[in-house]
Amino acid sequence: MAVARTRSIALLGLAGSVVEVEADLSAQLPAFVIIGLPDTALGEARDRVRSAATNAGCPLPQRRLTVNLSPAALPKHGSGFDLAIAVACLAASQLVSADSVARVVHLGELGLDGRLRPIDGILPSVVAAARAGCDTVMVPTGNAEEARLVPEVTVVPVASLRDAALWHGGEFEPREVEPVRATARTEPSIAADGDLADIVGNESAVAGLLVAAAGDHHLLLLGPPGAGKTMLASRLPGLLPDLDTEAALEVASIRSLAGREVGAALTRRPPFEAPHHTATAAAMVGGGSRLIRPGAVARASHGVLFLDEAPEFPMTVLDVLRQPLESGAIAIHRANAVASFPARFLLVLAANPCPCGAAGSMSDPCRCTSLVKRRYLGRLSGPLLDRIDLQMWVPRVTVANMRLAGQQNGMSSATARVKVAAARAVARDRLRNTRWRTNAQMTGAWLRGEGKLHPGARATKSLDRALELGNITMRGYDRVLKVAWTVADLDNATAPTADHVGQALYLRKGITR
Ligand SMILES: [Zn+2]
Secondary structure, eight states: EEEEEEEEEEETTTTTEEEEEEEEEEESSSSEEEEOOOOOHHHHHHHHHHHHHHTTTTTOOOOEEEEEEEEETSSOOSSTTHHHHHHHHHHTTTSSSSHHHHHHHEOEEEEEBEEEEOOOOOOHHHHHHHTTTTOOEEEGGGGGHHHSTTTTTTEESSHHHHHHHHHHHHOOOOOOOOOOOOOOOOOOOOOOOOOOGGOOOOOOHHHHHHHHHHHTEEEEEOTTTOOOHHHHHHHSSSGSSSOOHHHHHHHHHHHHHTTTTSSSSSSSOOOOOOOOOOOOOOHHHEEEESOEEEOHHHHHTTSSSEETEEEEEOOOHHHHTTTHHSEEEEEEETTTTTEEEEOEEEEEEEESSSSTTTTTSSOOOOOHHHHHHHHHHHTTTTGGGGOOOOEEEEEOOOHHHHHHHHHHHHHOOHHHHHHHHHHHHHHHHHHTTTTTTTTTGGGGHHHHTTTTOOOOTTTTTTHHHHHHTTSSSSHHHHHHHHHHHHHHHHHTTTOHHHHHHHHHHHHBSSSOO
């Protein structure tokens, strides 16, 4: 038999498709032709596969080899097809079992020395293989841990092309090689593993965090430098419920594609992403010329995206947030394809009240004019702030506050998480016949109309008054109502009372009405 077949996976965003890899050996003059790959990758794969086969001690015959990757129209990026191409060629040359090769999905890049190199995006690739009904996947040793996170798939780790050939019944002497290890990209980041109990003397901010976590409300923290805004934001993931298996796999898959370490067990805790204000729009969205990598908004999916000093971010970067905030996904457009990543996150913006940061603090005087202040926070206004339900003023913690709070023990993250989970369950039950799952997702018109969730004029007296006086807009009114429901859910009440509405109004004392 001169034709052999196997399979590999092409990724576009998180979605993987099965690629058929066919190799044909004919008696013509020696040549190595690959069709169905984009031009640059094609030449590279050809050179790598031939050298790797020679150096692994299982050289391809000096005849004409034609490899076809189909479907041709499917965009194929990266170097993960090397192993599939190589084993298909070995099978066509009758050096290994064609039946064995046909049953297995192959993923991995070849080094010129014949060793297999780990690739990014192994997890989503193996998930795609499993969904397509494939039960055995061969991967580089360095990717084995990650591949094994997918249940019900047999993972065959191999260190070299020679090991792969041996596994497929090739008659070669085993040759021990040092496997190539994965090198994860580590980027400096703010740790999100501290406890809520660490926050002392800032009770109202802690209450606001609980409301944000329970209702899925986006949050703006306004306050002078040193008020602990970063510390507050980094505690928020700790208040969110554990991820279910599907969400955890999605989060790990995004990390895998981003070239971050995934580990041997699925992480159930929600991610925390805090890009610096020098981050570019591309760093937020994602991109890359070969494999399309997810940016910060996708990496924050199912968790928290924190923008410290939000007004310092370029407008182009802040604009990028609009699409994910609306649709829960981010699309990356390429000449021949669109990659889409999930991007549903809880957004936390932090801002100083003015460029010098001193406004509102008692010690240093602020010299910013009111025009400068307005312009500074004005950079955040409009469509972005329209989606932020909570706006909290975070004062600098004074020594007196600390002493007062020091006597009582603050709430731990574990306790808060139980409260948040209970409140979320109540909201989910109330919204069970709608397309929403959390209070933040409701629309104001539905809430006041069809949903019949207006708590009545007695409860909203203060809010109605604020609307009459023009202290709050109709949009702001609706947002306070939504937050009031979350406050009520946390309080185990059947509907918001005047007190709950009052607390919700307090959690909106920011820069917009
Ligand atoms: Zn100032």
